[in-house]
Structures are given as C-alpha cells and as structure tokens.
Amino acid sequence: MKAADLDQVRSTLAVYDETLLREVAARLVKPRNHWSRHELINKCLEVLQNPPVLDRRLADLSLPLRRLLGLLARSRQSIWPLASLFELLLAFGEEPAAVGPVVQDLFEAGLVYPVLGGNVSRLGSFGYWISTASEGPLYVLLPRPLMERVRLPEVEQTHLGETLPEVTPRRADGLELLLRLAVLWQQVYSLPLRRTQGGGFFKRDVERLSQDALFNSPSADALRTIPDPGFLLAELAERLGLLLAVEGEVRAGSLPEEWNEGLWPALGAIVPQLFRLCDWGPVDGYRPLSTHNQPFASAYLLTLEALGQTPSEQWLAIDLLQDWVQEHHPFWARSGVRPSQRGPWLEVFLLGVVWPLGLIEATQHQERWWVRFSDWGRAWFLGTPLPPSPPSFPKTLLLQPNLEILVYRQGLTPALLRRLSLVATWKTLGAACTLTLEAQTVYRALEAGETFESLAQLFEQHGTRPTPPGVLDLLRTWANKRERITVYPAATLLEFASARDLEEALARGLNGFRASENLLIVASEDQIDFKQFRLAGSRDYGLPPERCVTVDDDGVTLHVDLSRSDLLLETELPRLADLVERQAGNNRRIYRLTPESLARARQAGWTLYTLEQWFSQRLGHPATPAAKLLLLAPQIETPRLRQLVVLTFADAAVIDGLEQWPQTRSFLQERLGPTAVVVAEEHLPGLQQVCSQLGLKLPTTIEKLPG
Amino acid sequence: MTIAALASGAGGRIPVKLHRRVCLIITEDAVLAEEILARKKLAGEVVGRLTERVLLLRPGRVEAVLQELQKMGHTPQVAGKSV
Numbered sequence: 001m002k003a004a005d006l007d008q009v010r011s012t013l014a015v016y017d018e019t020l021l022r023e024v025a026a027r028l029v030k031p032r033n034h035w036s037r038h039e040l041i042n043k044c045l046e047v048l049q050n051p052p053v054l055d056r057r058l059a060d061l062s063l064p065l066r067r068l069l070g071l072l073a074r075s076r077q078s079i080w081p082l083a084s085l086f087e088l089l090l091a092f093g094e095e096p097a098a099v100g101p102v103v104q105d106l107f108e109a110g111l112v113y114p115v116l117g118g119n120v121s122r123l124g125s126f127g128y129w130i131s132t133a134s135e136g137p138l139y140v141l142l143p144r145p146l147m148e149r150v151r152l153p154e155v156e157q158t159h160l161g162e163t164l165p166e167v168t169p170r171r172a173d174g175l176e177l178l179l180r181l182a183v184l185w186q187q188v189y190s191l192p193l194r195r196t197q198g199g200g201f202f203k204r205d206v207e208r209l210s211q212d213a214l215f216n217s218p219s220a221d222a223l224r225t226i227p228d229p230g231f232l233l234a235e236l237a238e239r240l241g242l243l244l245a246v247e248g249e250v251r252a253g254s255l256p257e258e259w260n261e262g263l264w265p266a267l268g269a270i271v272p273q274l275f276r277l278c279d280w281g282p283v284d285g286y287r288p289l290s291t292h293n294q295p296f297a298s299a300y301l302l303t304l305e306a307l308g309q310t311p312s313e314q315w316l317a318i319d320l321l322q323d324w325v326q327e328h329h330p331f332w333a334r335s336g337v338r339p340s341q342r343g344p345w346l347e348v349f350l351l352g353v354v355w356p357l358g359l360i361e362a363t364q365h366q367e368r369w370w371v372r373f374s375d376w377g378r379a380w381f382l383g384t385p386l387p388p389s390p391p392s393f394p395k396t397l398l399l400q401p402n403l404e405i406l407v408y409r410q411g412l413t414p415a416l417l418r419r420l421s422l423v424a425t426w427k428t429l430g431a432a433c434t435l436t437l438e439a440q441t442v443y444r445a446l447e448a449g450e451t452f453e454s455l456a457q458l459f460e461q462h463g464t465r466p467t468p469p470g471v472l473d474l475l476r477t478w479a480n481k482r483e484r485i486t487v488y489p490a491a492t493l494l495e496f497a498s499a500r501d502l503e504e505a506l507a508r509g510l511n512g513f514r515a516s517e518n519l520l521i522v523a524s525e526d527q528i529d530f531k532q533f534r535l536a537g538s539r540d541y542g543l544p545p546e547r548c549v550t551v552d553d554d555g556v557t558l559h560v561d562l563s564r565s566d567l568l569l570e571t572e573l574p575r576l577a578d579l580v581e582r583q584a585g586n587n588r589r590i591y592r593l594t595p596e597s598l599a600r601a602r603q604a605g606w607t608l609y610t611l612e613q614w615f616s617q618r619l620g621h622p623a624t625p626a627a628k629l630l631l632l633a634p635q636i637e638t639p640r641l642r643q644l645v646v647l648t649f650a651d652a653a654v655i656d657g658l659e660q661w662p663q664t665r666s667f668l669q670e671r672l673g674p675t676a677v678v679v680a681e682e683h684l685p686g687l688q689q690v691c692s693q694l695g696l697k698l699p700t701t702i703e704k705l706p707g
Numbered sequence: 708m709t710i711a712a713l714a715s716g717a718g719g720r721i722p723v724k725l726h727r728r729v730c731l732i733i734t735e736d737a738v739l740a741e742e743i744l745a746r747k748k749l750a751g752e753v754v755g756r757l758t759e760r761v762l763l764l765r766p767g768r769v770e771a772v773l774q775e776l777q778k779m780g781h782t783p784q785v786a787g788k789s790v
Contacts, residue, residue: 443782478782484735485743485776485783489769493726501721508721513733516758521731523786534720541766542728567726567763571755 005078005143006045012113012141013041017124028057028110044110054149057109063153064094065106070152072142074308074381075301077272079115082130082138084275084298090330091302104130111146115139137278137294160306160324161314164370167363170223171374173390174267174358177236178259178414179429180215182421184233185242187212189252189444193234195245200288209234210286220430223362223369224351227285232353235280239273255421259414262389266414267357268380274300274353282348283341295331296349302329303346307360307373308381315363315370322346399459401468403437411462419458422448437471442478452479490542492528493567494520497536508532536587537563545569549618555626556593563587569618576601576614598630608632645684645702648676654696663690730764731757732772732783748775 013021021040025031029043047053058066068088072080082103089099106112107126114129115138123129130138193205201209209230210216218225226232234250237243244253258265275297279288282296302325310316326332326342350371355362359377363370375387396411397420405424407416409431420426423445424435445455455475459467494510496502499517506514510532512522522528539546548564551557558577560569576598577591601611608623611631615623623631649655652674658664659671667687669678679687681702688698734740737759743749744756752772755763764772769785776783 439782446782447785482782482784484739485781486733486786487769487773487776487783488729488731488733488786490728491731491786493729493731495724495726497722501723505721505723515731515733515761519757519761521733521761525727532721533723535725536722537724538727539725540727541730563724567729567757568754571757571763 005141006048006145008115008141009048009113009143010041010045012116013044015116015120015123017122020124020126023108024110027108047110048143048145051145051149054146057111058146058150061109061111062102062105063155064089064092064102066150066153067092067155069106069111069142069146069150071301071305073147073150074152074305075272075275076147076268076380077275078142078144078147079139079276080142081294081297082114082140083294084301085112085140087295087298087330088301090333091298091328100130107140111142113141113143115141157306157309158324159309159311160316160320161310161372162317162370163313164315164363164365167315167365167370169361169363169372170221170355171361172221172356172358173409174263174356175409175412175414175417176219176222176356176429177233177270178266178417179426179433180229180233181237181240181242182255182417183215183426183429184230184237185252185255186421186425188237188243188250192252193243193250195248195250197248214426214429217429219356222352223355224347226282226348226352228280231286232277232280235277236270236273239276240269255418259418261415263358263414264376264379264386264389267359267376270357271359271380282345282352283343295329296345299325299329299331299346300349303350304381307371308378310372312373312378315365315372318347318350318369318371319344321371394462395464397459397462398464399437399467399471401470403471403474405435405437407433407435409433416462419445419450423450423455423458437474439478442475443482446479446482452476455479488521492522492525494522494528494533495567496520505532537565539564539566541566541568545617547618547620551619551624555624556630558591558593560589560591561587562589565589572614575604576606593627593630595630595633598627599634602631602634606631644678645681646672646676647679647698650675728766730766730769730772732762732764734760734762736760742779743776746775746779 013024016024018037021037025035025040025044028047029040031040031043035043047057058069061069068085071088072085085103085106086099089102090096094102104126107114114123114126116123116129132138187208193208194202196202200206210228212230215233216230234243238245238250240256241253242255243250256266256269258269277296278294280286303321306321306324307316322344325346331337332342347369350360351362351369354360355371358374359380360371361374373381375384378384379386392413393408393411396408396416398406400406404427405420407420412433420435422441424437424441427434427436442455450458452475456467456472459471493515494502494505494512496505496518502514502518502520505520506512508529510520510522510529511527512520515521545568546564546566548561548566548569550559550561552559557580558573560573573591577593578597579589580592581590598606608628608631611623611627615621615627647655655668655671655675655677658677659668664687667679667683667690669680671677684698688700691698732740732743732753734743740756740760740762743762744753749772752765752768752775753762754765757763773783773785
C-alpha cells in the first residue's frame with residue numbers, strides 16, 4: 001500500500017511542470033544544490049520515507065493544517081475528495097476566505113498530491129487544477145508514510161457525552177457485512193454485473209442488486225435498516241477488490257487476504273472505504289454519478305472524531321451528535337438545505353453501517369439511541385491497544401449427507417467464512433447459516449488452491465460430526481476430475497536439441513513436466529537457472545507470429561530458420577509440407593510442398609485464404625503460384641484442348657490493322673500475342689480474299705508444327 | 708573431466724530454445740485429448756498436438772477453451788490462476 005502511494009506520488013510529480021516541481025521541492029526537500037527534475041522527484045520521495053525530516057516539515061505547518069492532516073490520517077484512507085478538506089477546515093472554524101490558500105499551502109508543501117486523470121500530461125498550478133472542480137469531483141492523495149507520522153494536535157473540544165445509568169450495550173459480532181460481501185461476491189462470480197457507458201448499472205443488474213433476498217434482507221439483530229444495501233455492498237466490494245471493473249463489466253476479484261488474518265484486520269480493511277463511498281449515501285441510498293453523497297465523507301469523519309473525544313464510559317445520543325455535526329459542517333450549516341437532507345442520516349450510518357462492523361456499541365435509553373466506541377473501535381480510530389480477539393469455537397459446522405452445510409455463527413471466523421465462500425454457496429444467513437456444496441463451487445475452491453486433502457481437513461477440523469463418507473467420495477471424485485485436464489494460459493517451454501540434453505537438465509535440478517522427449521514445461525520462468533543453458537532462440541507467443549521461412553525459386557522448397565521458428569509453425573508445417581532435410585549445423589530445416597502434402601492440408605481444411613495468410617505471416621509475401629497450383633489443382637476447371645489456326649506476322653502493327661478494319665475484323669478470333677492471332681478455319685478463305693484485294697498475300701496451306 | 712564427459716558436453720551449458728507464454732492443454736490420457744479434438748468448437752482453437760497428451764492452443768483463446776471444456780462437463784485446472 002505504501003509503495004503504491006509512493007508510485008502514485010512519483011507519477012504525479014512527473015506531471016508537474018518544472019517551476020511547480022521546484023516550488024514543491026523547495027518546501028519539502030529544501031535542496032542546497034541545483035538538481036535535475038529526475039533527482040528532485042527522487043529526493044521528494046526520499047523525504048516522504050524519512051520520518052525525522054517528515055516530522056520537521058509537519059511541525060512547520062499551521063495548527064489548522066496539522067489538525068486537518070491528523071484527522072484525515074485517523075481515517076486510514078489515503079484518497080479523499082478535495083471538497084472534504086475544505087469542509088473539515090470550515091468545520092474547525094476557519095474563515096471561508098482563508099480556506100483556499102490554506103489548502104493550496106498543503107499542496108505546495110508537498111504533503112498532499114492531486115489525483116490526476118490519465119489524460120493530464122502537465123500541471124502548471126494547483127489553483128488551476130482546483131478551478132476544474134466544476135467538471136467533476138477532485139480527489140487528493142495523502143501518502144501513507146505521511147499519515148503514519150501525523151499526530152492530531154490537542155485542541156479544545158465540546159464534549160457531548162453523558163454517563164447513562166445501567167444500560168446494556170449491544171455489540172455486533174462483526175460478521176454481518178463480511179457474510180453479505182461474500183454472498184455478493186459469489187453471485188458476481190457466477191454472473192458479472194454490467195455497467196452502462198454512463199457508468200451506472202444495467203437495469204437487470206440494478207434489479208439484482210436491489211431485489212436479491214439474501215443480501216438485502218435485514219439481519220435478525222439489525223438495529224436499523226439502510227436504503228439500498230445491495231448497492232452499498234457493491235461499492236464497498238469494488239473498493240476492497242472483491243469486485244473488479246473490467247471492460248464495462250464488474251467481475252469477481254479475490255476474497256481479501258485480510259480475512260485470513262482475523263476479525264480485526266478483516267473489519268479494519270473495510271472501515272476506511274466508508275469514507276470513499278460516492279454512489280451510496282444514508283439519505284437517498286444509491287445515487288450514482290452525482291456529488292450528492294460527497295458531504296458525508298467528512299461528516300462521517302467528524303462523527304468518529306466526536307466519538308473519539310468522548311470518554312470510553314460515556315455515551316453519545318445520536319440525535320444530539322447529528323445536530324452537532326450539522327451545526328459545524330458547512331453543507332448543513334448553510335441556508336437552503338432541504339428538510340429531507342436533515343433527516344436521521346446519522347442514525348442510518350451509525351446503526352446500519354458502523355455498528356454491524358463492531359466499531360461502536362449502541363443502546364436505547366429514554367427512547368433515544370446512544371452510541372460509543374467499542375474497545376476495537378477505539379483501538380482502530382485512536383490507536384489504543386487492540387482488545388483480544390473474540391473466543392474461537394472451531395467445531396462449528398455440520399456437513400450433511402445431502403451436501404448441505406450448517407454453520408453456527410458463534411464459531412465463524414473471517415478465515416473460515418472465506419474458505420466456505422470458496423467451496424460452497426451461501427443459502428441462508430442468520431444465527432445459523434446454511435450453505436450448499438456443488439461441483440462448481442468445489443471446483444472454484446480447487447482453483448483457489450484447495451486440494452481434496454485440505455477440504456477434507458477443513459470439514460474434519462470444523463465439523464461437529466465426522467464428514468459423511470458419501471460427501472468425501474464426491475469431493476474426491478470432483479478433485480480427481482479436475483486433475484484430468486490442465487490448462488496452461490502462459491506456460492514456459494524449454495525445447496532441447498535431444499532427449500539426452502533434457503535429461504541432463506533434469507539431472508541438474510530443473511523441475512517441470514516432460515511433454516515429449518525433448519520438450520519440458522516449466523510452471524514459471526523464475527525456476528530456470530539460465531546460467532545452466534545457452535539460449536539457441538527465444539519466442540514469445542503473446543507476440544504476432546515471426547517470419548522465419550524462406551522459399552526457393554521453385555516456389556515449393558521451404559527453408560525454416562529454427563532459431564526464430566515456434567511450436568505453432570512446427571505443428572502447421574507437417575500438415576502443409578514434407579520434411580526433406582534437417583541441417584543441424586546452420587540451424588535450418590528444409591521442407592517441400594508436394595501434391596501429397598497439399599492434399600493433406602486440403603483435407604485438414606486449408607483453403608487458398610489460409611494458405612495466403614500463412615505465407616503472409618511466415619514468409620512476408622503472398623503464396624507462390626506453385627503452392628497455389630498444388631493446393632487448388634483438383635479444383636481447377638478442366639481446360640479445353642483444341643487445334644487452332646494461328647496467323648503470325650513479323651510486325652504487330654499488321655494484326656492491329658486487321659483487328660481495327662471492319663472488313664477483316666469479323667474473320668479474326670482470339671489474339672494470342674502481339675504478332676499472333678487465331679483465325680477460324682472456315683473463315684480463312686474469306687480473309688484470304690479480302691487481304692488479296694489489299695495486296696496482302698496470305699499462305700494458302702496450313703503449316704504443320706514439327707513433331 | 709573425462710574425455711567422454713567432454714564429448715557429451717557434460718558440465719557445459721545446455722543449448723535450449725525458450726518458448727514463452729505458450730497456451731497448452733495437458734490431458735490425463737490420449738483418449739481425453741481425442742475427445743477434445745473431436746469437439747468442433749475446441750478443435751478450432753487447437754492449432755497442434757505436440758504429443759498424444761499435449762495440445763497447443765491458439766494464443767489468447769484460453770478463456771473460450773475453458774468455457775467450452777466446462778460445457779463438456781470437465782473441470783480443468785488452470786495453472787497459475789488464483790481466486
């Protein structure tokens with residue numbers, strides 16, 4: 001994550017024009033020499049990774065800026081809407097006129113960076129960039145190494161908390177959102193979501209996300225329903241990488257690795273994404289492609305900050321908290337806000353989204369909802385020590401002979417949830433959840449790296465009863481079936497000159513699958529110790545076929561340059577031509593096109609088009625006439641065989657005259673060349689007569705050809 | 708090193724030709740390869756048979772091949788894929 005942020009900083013600095021880069025570097029690096037652009041960018045990145053220097057730069061900032069950065073850092077979200085920076089500064093009580101220069105100062109200090117679109121190739125000033133905000137929301141990046149160094153300064157806060165007498169806190173187990181995300185992931189795995197060109201979802205997918213009974217139904221212990229839960233899940237899933245936008249579709253990505261690390265890391269990865277929600281908001285639910293939900297990001301952060309300022313034993317009434325946020329946040333503080341925007345949005349957010357994540361505890365007292373950070377919530381937001389992980393109950397599932405799995409929620413962990421989501425389909429969610437094992441889902445788990453043994457062990461380890469033998473047999477059958485075919489999308493093949501060379505390579509420790517006597521398939525190129533080998537040639541099949549064949553003047557003898565040829569060619573050529581000679585010395589192989597070889601090609605479906613394509617790809621020119629003749633000979637129409645009377649003159653101009661003059665034109669047939677023309681035998685006397693009138697004497701007898 | 712070893716080139720660098728990013732199917736047995744070749748849609752994607760169990764695929768057509776294999780009821784494993 002840190003490296004990704006620094007890469008983004010590097011690419012952003014590369015877009016700054018010379019003057020801007022030097023201005024930023026003057027504040028961040030304070031160079032003593034004149035460095036080149038490249039060196040300045042490297043120095044900026046070095047400073048961002050140098051804690052003592054960073055601390056000095058942060059200490060130079062004004063109090064409002066330190067407060068702003070400190071609060072943003074607590075969110076653990078490095079990408080923020082630019083508008084949120086303005087909103088937070090105004091909420092701190094800064095004067096509206098002062099906010100613009102203060103934010104610009106942050107950019108000039110090299111502590112935040114604009115998130116630029118791919119179409120931006122040059123940035124001359126931050127002011128200009130900020131002025132483009134009307135074209136769409138702008139985002140800024142706070143590099144993670146900086147976020148780790150920022151500390152929120154002590155400022156005087158209004159304490160809204162109260163101590164409540166004898167209330168029972170309600171705590172969530174934190175699994176609800178993980179379960180629903182897993183259900184959504186499974187559904188998208190089976191059938192991707194499709195996006196319109198405008199960026200919204202197709203009608204079919206809007207219906208899927210809004211009507212699916214499994215992830216839209218409120219959980220039994222939910223404190224508050226939320227609008228459009230399916231869309232909230234879809235947006236969170238995309239931010240977390242469970243779903244990936246690819247070519248106009250949203251497809252299933254990977255289930256997060258954090259889920260294997262325990263409940264706190266799994267939930268901790270979700271919380272920062274709440275500040276990036278754009279299409280979903282607590283008032284209107286799903287509102288795609290609008291800035292409608294933008295003020296909520298900073299409002300959520302102010303809310304959590306107010307909770308963080310409250311002593312751990314005290315509670316905050318949600319309605320009072322909302323009033324406090326609305327009083328300070330410029331979006332609600334301005335006049336003209338619709339009454340619907342002042343609805344109980346904070347209750348929806350806190351009880352419907354934050355509470356299921358286990359970040360807060362809630363209670364009802366005197367008909368009001370009250371909240372406070374849970375121990376984990378305080379640890380996440382304030383950096384206090386993490387509470388111990390929830391107790392584990394490994395024996396928590398029952399695998400039945402009908403392939404149904406019953407999982408008791410109290411023993412469910414994110415890691416188990418992740419594995420079960422791969423191997424079976426969620427059917428119901430509740431205190432006890434059910435799943436179904438299917439061939440396709442087991443196949444999915446096997447693709448993810450599970451084996452029959454690991455699956456058997458999973459059910460053994462977590463099952464309250466032994467796994468039914470019938471289910472084990474089925475798992476074994478499915479696993480074995482998968483072993484029958486292996487597809488390599490991008491294998492590396494080593495082609496040896498002889499079987500002996502291949503055996504020598506194996507003896508030297510090279511691992512791979514022996515495909516033939518001289519071909520070895522290696523899973524990864526990293527496994528090859530290239531010091532052991534001399535490369536006789538290298539071919540990348542991701543590139544277009546290489547021209548590696550030449551043809552002799554006879555049009556049928558093909559010379560293959562073995563150092564440039566590939567396996568495709570070697571499988572094509574035997575269908576098309578016969579091997580004549582192998583010239584090991586000069587790394588060439590000679591093939592010849594013969595009537596028999598081209599008959600084979602014809603039978604294998606080769607046409608004139610494919611022959612032309614092949615010649616064009618492999619030789620770089622059209623097929624030779626001889627090759628075309630051999631391929632097409634059986635299809636050529638039977639030629640005519642006839643005897644003709646051919647009249648020849650020494651001068652082509654004579655035939656031109658005979659062809660042009662109407663008196664003689666009708667006697668002539670086909671012209672064979674400049675000085676030869678065919679005359680029908682029955683027209684010969686007529687032509688002789690007309691020509692004799694001209695004084696042109698034609699022969700009276702037909703000359704016989706020799707032989 | 709013995710003369711025989713020198714003659715065989717033992718200990719030296721082995722000449723080899725490297726084929727990168729090759730799309731392949733490896734089957735458990737020859738019959739399964741025949742079954743794949745007999746499937747019209749798959750035969751079009753197979754450009755050659757390197758051995759009786761190894762089929763060479765047209766570059767960039769792996770997804771289509773996987774879908775067709777799954778339609779046939781197979782559950783092929785994909786080398787290097789992770790969920």
